[in-house]
Every structure is written in structure tokens, then in C-alpha cells.
Amino acid sequence: MHNRSRYLIFFQYIGTKYCGAVRSPPHQLNKTGIQNHIEDAIKKLRPVDPVLSTISSRTDTGVHALSNSAHFDLQRRNDMPPFPEDILVNALNFHLKTEEIRITRAYRVPHNFHARYCAQSRTYVYRIALGVNNRFLLPVTEQNLCWCLRNTELDVGAMREAAALLVGLHDFSSFRAVSSDMPFKNPVKMLNVASIQPSCSFMQTHFCREIPILELTFKSPSFLYKQVRRMTGALVAVGLGRISVPQMKEILEAKDSLVYPQGLAAPAHGLFLTRVDYKKTDLQISPETSEEQLVSTGTSED
Structure with a gap:
């Protein structure tokens, strides 16, 4: 569908009360993963299909992140256009509420982009x-x-x-x-x-x-x-x-x-x-729709 978009998001968290970056198994009740909460927030945006995210870096229980990343595909209902990146960031943070997790940036990326395997x-x-x-x-x-x-x-x-x-x-x-x-x-x-x-x-x-x-x-x-x-x-x-x-x-x-x-x-x-870096060319949708950009978790370029 023309309005299904793949997004790359960067997010940070204090990992103390979570069981790690990836979603927790169904039988584990005492702690949940960061991924569980991000996917719950995406679900509240009412996508056409259930959304499963892919985390770039599997941090362990109690480990923190100033910037981890993930990608997911999202199609809005009623043939609505894709979310602008800044609106998506604000909406996800609103639904994350008091969790010690914050989305810092979002980018529309090509449909073959992979947050884990494209990381440099x-x-x-x-x-x-x-x-x-x-x-x-x-x-x-x-x-x-x-x-x-x-x-x-x-x-x-x-x-x-x-x-x-x-x-x-x-x-x-x-x-x-x-x-x-x-x-x-x-x-x-x-x-x-x-x-x-x-x-x-x-x-x-x-x-x-x-x-x-x-x-x-x-x-x-x-x-x-x-x-x-x-x-x-x-x-x-x-x-x-x-x-x-x-x-x-x-x-x-x-x-x-x-x-x-x-x-x-x-x-x-x-x-x-603290950082997950990608090639700028991997993030380009097309010359008409995306400017060249280097996405990283810091200000320096490696």
C-alpha cells in the first residue's frame, strides 16, 4: 500500500526496571522489555495491522541507553498519509507517559532498511x-x-x-x-x-x-x-x-x-x-523525497 511507511526511531531509557531492550516472553510477568512499551505506544496510534518492531541492539536487563534504535512498518487507517516524523515522535512519547523511555527522533526510511543489519x-x-x-x-x-x-x-x-x-x-x-x-x-x-x-x-x-x-x-x-x-x-x-x-x-x-x-x-x-550509526545512503528513500543525512546518536561524524 502506498501509505505504508517504514520508520527508524531512536530512543533512550533508564534500564533499571526493565528486563532489557527486546520484548519479554509472555510467561515473564515481573518485568517487561523496552520493546513491549514501544509497541504498546505504536498500537495506540491505531495502525491497520499489528506492528512488530526490530531493535538494533539487544541491551541486557538493567543496562541503559542514551540512544538505541529500531525500525517498524506502519500503515494508517482510512488511507491517511504517513505520519510526519516530528508528529510520530510526539505521539509515541505521549503514549509512553511515565515510562522511563523517550523517543528522540524518527526518520522515514526505505522499505528494505533494517535497524540491526544496517548499523555500521x-x-x-x-x-x-x-x-x-x-x-x-x-x-x-x-x-x-x-x-x-x-x-x-x-x-x-x-x-x-x-x-x-x-x-x-x-x-x-x-x-x-x-x-x-x-x-x-x-x-x-x-x-x-x-x-x-x-x-x-x-x-x-x-x-x-x-x-x-x-x-x-x-x-x-x-x-x-x-x-x-x-x-x-x-x-x-x-x-x-x-x-x-x-x-x-x-x-x-x-x-x-x-x-x-x-x-x-x-x-x-x-x-x-550511547550511539548507533548508519550510512546516510542506507536512509535515503529517493532523491525526490529524502535529503542526504547522516543519522547517528551523537554530533560527531565517524
Whole structure:
């Protein structure tokens, strides 16, 4: 039908009370997925057919996103024209109401566009608060949004040396979760960025005590299940002197998830998906109906 449109939406959420980005199974009643709520909001727009969305990045329970993405097809009733992008954003946010989920942008895209397979890269940031015994000592703006370490200092130099070992094309089997439900996914990944930098935050400017925040940034076309949290946990162990840089290399080169030290993975609540990038040419419907645009979750162009 001429008025059926495919949309790409970007959305953000605080993942604390959700079971992850994708929809929850029918038998799970205590927590729902972000996808459940987005599809419920789309349903309230009264489309001709039921709408199923496709999420680009499957974040885990408790993980947050400053920008995830999804696509879906929508046909309005009574042969009405497609929703303009800004109207769609406002309508979905209205129906999401008090959920900690917000649609930030929407784009009409070609009918063969796929939010997951067209993504060129994904960027995650892991936040660590130093010198804090537990999250209840953080300001309310930061609770459940970073990993609290009682240590006031980490050997950042050693962490950066270890992080450099991870950059490039590697078999990351050692950093794949043992309980992964995707055992046949190719473990060879290209990690473009693994950086460690101090963060300047609203909290540090206005809170009554200074709390250093470290941000670990990872960028890759795709990641294995819990790969970022396991890499983060290992790098923190290096910073604490529990693992040496040569031992980090041995873990990587072992290509075996059972070699990864038990209990070392970082908790979910410090992790943010911050960018999903696409080629501008993949987003063009036609020269007549769409201008060239680079859609990404940030302001820089990679």
C-alpha cells in the first residue's frame, strides 16, 4: 500500500526496571522489555495491522541507553498519509507517559532498511564512580547509573595498556558470557575503540563532595553477549592490580570463556549504549523525497 511507511526511531531509557531492550516472553510477568512499551505506544496510534518492531541492539536487563534504535512498518487507517516524523515522535512519547523511555527522533526510511543489519557501529560507555562504598552515597541523579568502587584510585595507565590489547580484530570468545543464548555467533569482532577517560559531570560540579568518575568507551560494529561488561570487569581488575597486563593478554588469546575469572564481569547498571550509526545512503528513500543525512546518536561524524 502506498501509505505504508517504514520508520527508524531512536530512543533512550533508564534500564533499571526493565528486563532489557527486546520484548519479554509472555510467561515473564515481573518485568517487561523496552520493546513491549514501544509497541504498546505504536498500537495506540491505531495502525491497520499489528506492528512488530526490530531493535538494533539487544541491551541486557538493567543496562541503559542514551540512544538505541529500531525500525517498524506502519500503515494508517482510512488511507491517511504517513505520519510526519516530528508528529510520530510526539505521539509515541505521549503514549509512553511515565515510562522511563523517550523517543528522540524518527526518520522515514526505505522499505528494505533494517535497524540491526544496517548499523555500521555501536558505541557503549561504562561509568565507574571511585571512592564510593555503595550507590546510596551517590546523589539521586547518579543512583543506578554507575558502578561504585570503594577504591579511590585505579592504575589508569595499566588499564589503558590492557585496553590497547583489545583493539583490533580478535576472537573475543574469552569475553563471551558462558550462559550466552547465541553460542553460534561469530566470536571474531573488530573493536575500533577501547578508551578510558575521566568524566566531567553535573554531579561533580554541584554535589557536596567530589566523586571521580571514569568512563570506559568501546566502539565496534557488533558485540558478543555481555562482552562489554566482561571487558570492563577485566580492565578494572587490571587497575586494581588483581590482573596483570600480560595476564589480560593471556585471557584474550585463550579464546575460551571458561578462562575468564569467575565473578569479574562489571554489573549492568553502569553500562550505557550511547550511539548507533548508519550510512546516510542506507536512509535515503529517493532523491525526490529524502535529503542526504547522516543519522547517528551523537554530533560527531565517524
